[in-house]
Amino acid sequence: MTKRILIAKVGLDGHDRGAKVVARALRNAGFEVIYTGIRQSPEQVVETAIQEDVSLIGLSCLSGAHIPLFSRVMELMREKGVDIPVFCGGTIPPSDVETLKKIGMKEVFGPGTPLKVIVEKVKEWV
């Protein structure tokens, strides 16, 4: 069965070129990709992940609010009792990478990451 992946954009941020490119790369790699569209709340993302029963979540944020937003996503998942691996990307300063990994991000893909790298990592995880 094809693995399902949720690509989600959290927060007040309309820059979704990166999320769409990643979604398409994963589709071409044979995954079932569900894309939420822009400006989603952490609540919407977690609820969508539950209803779609995905194996992996990719979060994208280019607004600078990645730490509070991604933390909230992780917190909600704990509250709801689901445990889905999460990776993220966007314009994230290198100094934040460690913090994000601490809150549970499997990987942080910054600008310029080759798609091949993302696809290979994702295949490792699911």
Next chain:
Amino acid sequence: MDEILDKVRAGDKVALSKLITMMEEDPEFRKQVIKKIYGCPVKGKIICFTGPPGVGKSTLIDHVISILVERGKKVGVILVDPRSPYTGGSLLGDRIRMQRHATNPNVFIRSISCADNPEGISRSVKDILKVMGLSGMDYIIVETVGTGQIAVEVSYICHTTVLVLMPNMGDDIQMMKAGILESADIYVINKCDISGADLTEAYLRDNIEAKDGWTPPIVRTIGYNRSTIVALVDKIEEHLSKENPRYREKIRGLLKTMFLDHVDELAMQFLKDNKEFEEYVDKVAGCECDYYTAVDELFAKMKEVFCNENKED
């Protein structure tokens, strides 16, 4: 299995979601679930939205959900999008139009990918509809893959079929063609704010006929104008409330297709890795034998095998 089914009956969304995944993953499990729940009373009425890609099905469904929820209903939604025949991957994007309902406790939305099935719905959808009905939804909305001219099977699986069209889709000859245009209970012309809607409606009106005391209405909508969609929901509820003499017949038709699907699967299983079958394929490919003869001979062999199996029983 009993445990998860009980949870689904109690309205547990996580359990429902997991159950759907398990049914999609494993046809054998799916079979067991259906054997278990078949015949249980379900109250969910099934509404199907079909029509060509890009006419606004998802956007309309978004409004229909919000109107139904305001009327105090619980709504389940199944969105079907195509799966790539080349890579097996898919991008399920219908959901984007209805994300505002993601956190509503009375709404459950699930996207499903569908392989090469010209009918626009995947085989497992019919089974998944049954378990969604189990979870206490008042309405279950199905959105098909954008479909062309022949997708009438959907009208068998639901109580009400809504066909969504838009202006400037072709002349009256297009509307006269047989198939999907005959199958709907309600017709919608969406994007009515662009020119050409009057002509489309006129062509359509000329070509739809009353069946069993129901004259399929034509509803004009504008995707960004919610008030135009209230009329559509009223029509849907009106159609659902009517005693539909064709419904029994439709259900019988559906069961027949499901039955045939299953026979189809059994035949596939029989032929899979079957040496003789492969030999026949080689023969046909090498022009030693035509494919009608090959199928006739194979079918005779299959009958023999099945009859012998029965004797052993």
